[in-house]
Amino acid sequence: MSGPDTRHTGSAAAPAHALELDGVSQHFGHLKAVDEVTLQVAPGSRHAIIGPNGAGKSTLFALIAGTRRATAGRVVLAGQDVTALREHERVQRGLVRTFQHSSLFLRGTVLENIVLAAQQVSGQSWGMFRPVSRRRALLGEAHELLRQVGLQDRHGAPAGSLSHGERRQLEVAVALACRPSVVMLDEPAAGMSPAETHRLTELIHDLPGTVTVLLVEHDLDLVFGLADRVSVLHLGRHLMTGNPAEVRASDAVQEAYLGATDTSELFPEGLESDLPAPTTETGGTP
Numbered sequence: 001m002s003g004p005d006t007r008h009t010g011s012a013a014a015p016a017h018a019l020e021l022d023g024v025s026q027h028f029g030h031l032k033a034v035d036e037v038t039l040q041v042a043p044g045s046r047h048a049i050i051g052p053n054g055a056g057k058s059t060l061f062a063l064i065a066g067t068r069r070a071t072a073g074r075v076v077l078a079g080q081d082v083t084a085l086r087e088h089e090r091v092q093r094g095l096v097r098t099f100q101h102s103s104l105f106l107r108g109t110v111l112e113n114i115v116l117a118a119q120q121v122s123g124q125s126w127g128m129f130r131p132v133s134r135r136r137a138l139l140g141e142a143h144e145l146l147r148q149v150g151l152q153d154r155h156g157a158p159a160g161s162l163s164h165g166e167r168r169q170l171e172v173a174v175a176l177a178c179r180p181s182v183v184m185l186d187e188p189a190a191g192m193s194p195a196e197t198h199r200l201t202e203l204i205h206d207l208p209g210t211v212t213v214l215l216v217e218h219d220l221d222l223v224f225g226l227a228d229r230v231s232v233l234h235l236g237r238h239l240m241t242g243n244p245a246e247v248r249a250s251d252a253v254q255e256a257y258l259g260a261t262d263t264s265e266l267f268p269e270g271l272e273s274d275l276p277a278p279t280t281e282t283g284g285t286p
C-alpha cells in the first residue's frame, strides 16, 4: 500500500524539514564517497550543496533522488522515510530531480514534454484525461509552467531545436510539471553562457515558495547569489551548513577549497593577496 501523499501539507502540521539526511553514507569498497552526512533542508529554501571536485556531491544527489541506494543512513522527505523507495516512487512523493544530461523527449514539442511529465507522474494516459475540460486544465497548467520558465513563445517548437539554455529551462518546467515539493537541480548552469546563467538564476529565484530547491552547482557566483543555505561537502563528509556569508567566511571551507586545484571560483577577488607569500624564494641560491 502506498503511503500518504506528502506533497499537500495543508491539513496536518507542516513538517519542520522539507528534507532530512540522517547519517547517509555510500562506500565504494574502501572509499567513503559519502560519509555519514546529516543535514536538514528547510521548506521553501534555496539550498545549495557545494564542495571541491570529488567531494561527493553527485553521489549524495543520487542517494537523495534514489538513483543509488545508500550504504547506510536515512533520507526523510517531509517527515516520511523514503530511504527504501525507488526513484520513481520518490518522484510520486514530490522529490523530483532534473538531470545534468538532458532527459527530454527531443522529437516532441516543448508543450508535449510538459504534458508527458504531468501524465507520467499522475499515472494516466492522454485518453484518460476526460472530460475535455480536464484536458483543457492540463494544457492550461502546461502553458502556465512554460510562462514561468520563459518558454511560452516556444511551446510548439520541437525540444530538439531549443538552445542549450532553453533546454535547461524546459527541464525545470518538466520537473515542475511533476508537482514537486522538493526539486533537485543537478548543475543547472553547466554549459551555459553568462546570459543564460543569469536567466536561469532569476528563474530559480522566482519559483513558487511552496517548492523547495536543492541544487548541486559548480558555478559559485550562481550559488552565492541565489542560495539562502549552503552545505559544504569535503572528502565525503559534511563540513558545514550556513548562509552564504557564513560559508564564505569559514576557514574550514577555505582550507577544503585550497586543497583543490582551483580556488579562484570560490574567492574570485584578491584571494592571492590574502594568502601567505609562497615559500619558494626567488633569486636565492639554486
Ligand SMILES: Nc1ncnc2c1ncn2[C@@H]1O[C@H](COP(=O)(O)OP(=O)(O)OP(=O)(O)O)[C@@H](O)[C@H]1O
Residues within 6 Å of the ligand: 028, 031, 033, 051, 052, 053, 054, 055, 056, 057, 058, 059, 060
Ligand atoms: N561508481 C563509483 N565507483 C567508485 N568510486 C566512485 C563512483 N562514483 C564516484 N566515485 C568516487 O567517489 C568520490 C565522490 O565522487 P562524486 O562524483 O560524488 O564527487 P563530486 O563532488 O560530485 O565531484 P565533481 O565535482 O568532480 O563532480 C570520488 O572520489 C569518486 O571518484
